[in-house]
Amino acid sequence: MGLKSYSRARAVHVMLVYTGGCNGCDIEIVNCIFSPKYDAEQYKVFLTWNPREADVLVVTGPVTKHVEEPLKAIYESIPEPKAVVAAGACATMGGVYKNIYGDIPSEEIAGPVDEIIPVAAKIPGCAVRPEDVLSGVVAALPLLLNAK
Amino acid sequence: MDNDNKVTTQVIETEVPMGTIHSAALEPYRLRLFVEDEIVRDAELTVGVNHRGIERIMEGLPVEKANSLTEKICGICSNSHIWNSCLVAEKGLEIDVPPRAEYIRIIMEELERLHSHLLYLAHGSEVLGHETFAMRLFYIRETVMELLRMIGGNRVQYGASIIGGVRPRCDLDEMRIQKIIEGMDYVEEKVLDFADRFIRDPMVMSRISGIAAITKEDARRLATTGPSLRATGIGEDLRLDMKQYEPFEFDVITQDTGDVKANLLMRVLEIPESIKIIRQAIKDLPDGKITNRSWEMQDTDIIRSYIEVPRGKLYHSYKIEDGRVRNSIVRTPSITNINTMEFACIGTHITDAQLAIVQCDPCFTCTDRAVQIVDQPFRKNRII
Ligand code: SF4
Numbered sequence: 001m002g003l004k005s006y007s008r009a010r011a012v013h014v015m016l017v018y019t020g021g022c023n024g025c026d027i028e029i030v031n032c033i034f035s036p037k038y039d040a041e042q043y044k045v046f047l048t049w050n051p052r053e054a055d056v057l058v059v060t061g062p063v064t065k066h067v068e069e070p071l072k073a074i075y076e077s078i079p080e081p082k083a084v085v086a087a088g089a090c091a092t093m094g095g096v097y098k099n100i101y102g103d104i105p106s107e108e109i110a111g112p113v114d115e116i117i118p119v120a121a122k123i124p125g126c127a128v129r130p131e132d133v134l135s136g137v138v139a140a141l142p143l144l145l146n147a148k
Numbered sequence: 149m150d151n152d153n154k155v156t157t158q159v160i161e162t163e164v165p166m167g168t169i170h171s172a173a174l175e176p177y178r179l180r181l182f183v184e185d186e187i188v189r190d191a192e193l194t195v196g197v198n199h200r201g202i203e204r205i206m207e208g209l210p211v212e213k214a215n216s217l218t219e220k221i222c223g224i225c226s227n228s229h230i231w232n233s234c235l236v237a238e239k240g241l242e243i244d245v246p247p248r249a250e251y252i253r254i255i256m257e258e259l260e261r262l263h264s265h266l267l268y269l270a271h272g273s274e275v276l277g278h279e280t281f282a283m284r285l286f287y288i289r290e291t292v293m294e295l296l297r298m299i300g301g302n303r304v305q306y307g308a309s310i311i312g313g314v315r316p317r318c319d320l321d322e323m324r325i326q327k328i329i330e331g332m333d334y335v336e337e338k339v340l341d342f343a344d345r346f347i348r349d350p351m352v353m354s355r356i357s358g359i360a361a362i363t364k365e366d367a368r369r370l371a372t373t374g375p376s377l378r379a380t381g382i383g384e385d386l387r388l389d390m391k392q393y394e395p396f397e398f399d400v401i402t403q404d405t406g407d408v409k410a411n412l413l414m415r416v417l418e419i420p421e422s423i424k425i426i427r428q429a430i431k432d433l434p435d436g437k438i439t440n441r442s443w444e445m446q447d448t449d450i451i452r453s454y455i456e457v458p459r460g461k462l463y464h465s466y467k468i469e470d471g472r473v474r475n476s477i478v479r480t481p482s483i484t485n486i487n488t489m490e491f492a493c494i495g496t497h498i499t500d501a502q503l504a505i506v507q508c509d510p511c512f513t514c515t516d517r518a519v520q521i522v523d524q525p526f527r528k529n530r531i532i
């Protein structure tokens with residue numbers, strides 16, 4: 001393991017972006033990283049709200065038209081190497097908001113996330129389980145650690 | 149404050165924008181604070197980033213499907229939405245809900261109130277800068293989340309209510325009842341312990357007493373609802389009028405000052421009341437079936453239903469045509485509490501503005517369905 005990978009593995013910063021879901025996934029993710037029960041901080045995974053600090057971008061929600069551009073901007077401002085994790089049914093396939101098939105189709109949704117920015121890992125669930133969030137972030141880690 | 153204006157020769161007026169994505173706020177919203185010498189003179193809070201048009205996509209859905217969609221309005225009070233949405237259909241189709249199902253619904257609702265209030269307190273402590281409190285509260289909240297997962301099968305979005313009762317999966321057997329009783333004992337003990345430490349902490353108290361106070365009259369004028377209204381001294385709680393809550397004894401808690409302290413204490417003191425309701429429901433849990441399936445779909449007029457949810461009054465209405473939902477309207481408590489948040493910011497020091505927002509328990513994902521009509525889109529030029 002090179003020096004870079006070694007130090008990257010010791011401070012994985014996760015940025016959470018909320019793009020119009022129902023808040024269920026977000027609270028579960030914050031819960032999973034912060035709260036004493038799951039406590040991802042013990043594995044040196046930290047939550048940040050500064051894209052320039054972030055390594056992993058966790059996106060929840062179906063990406064409404066309003067946040068499409070900001071999401072791209074956030075993605076652009078994260079330094080390489082970076083990985084995007086789409087969390088929740090909304091982020092992985094548009095969730096109920098995109099695929100409910102009522103009389104009037106939803107026009108507000110630009111997502112799912114992988115149509116807007118490249119996604120490295122997808123976490124299913126509505127809402128995601130904290131255990132799954134951890135394994136999703138871990139699945140995206142090789143991308144960061146093995147980067148030059 | 150008017151005097152300041154006269155004395156100072158040069159007024160420093162700045163706009164401090166915050167958001168849309170900001171570390172103190174989980175959800176995206178935009179807050180503009182118009183500041184003069186570090187005192188907030190005016191505030192503007194804009195939502196709309198996560199508008200998904202729930203009511204519009206509900207149009208024409210089968211009633212059962214629409215009910216489960218309402219659950220996706222909010223990940224914090226998901227049970228309240230699906231419950232109220234089922235109540236609308238039950239009212240319109242005149243379906244009797246078996247008593248056991250009513251009790252289980254109440255248990256779910258009160259568990260949800262517990263987790264919502266604990267989340268509020270944790271969020272509040274975090275904004276206060278007291279991370280230890282936040283962590284402790286998150287830990288207590290885990291117990292409630294585990295109970296919700298045990299009953300509903302999921303930590304968020306449990307989908308307990310269906311038309312005519314509750315889902316068979318949510319029935320309570322002996323083991324579950326025992327777990328709930330133990331969980332409630334644990335939560336009560338820990339929350340009282342927390343309350344004691346919280347009240348006796350002079351640092352915390354000095355940070356929250358007298359900040360962003362709202363008077364009764366202002367609360368009425370701004371149509372504040374829920375615990376934020378009760379924190380100003382008005383004991384209005386829709387649970388008193390709901391027939392589902394009739395068998396239960398509980399007190400409506402009020403505070404008088406309407407400031408951040410009153411709001412935080414309000415939620416702390418409501419937790420033992422919810423626990424009281426859950427204990428009574430467990431003790432008197434009636435036997436019998438949990439779903440009434442003998443009903444027929446028919447066309448109805450527009451039916452309305454109000455219930456009390458953790459943040460205040462929730463309104464759902466729709467009419468049924470050929471088993472499909474038409475003209476759905478959802479009105480969540482946060483839409484009126486937004487005005488209160490803006491108002492509470494005015495006159496506070498800029499460092500307290502975030503507290504003033506948080507004191508009203510912001511939840512914008514449910515609020516983002518409304519169409520807002522603003523006559524002056526930019527208030528920046530307004531003379532403050
Ligand atoms: S996946 Fe489910 S819980 Fe997560 S944001 Fe979407 S609707 Fe909410």
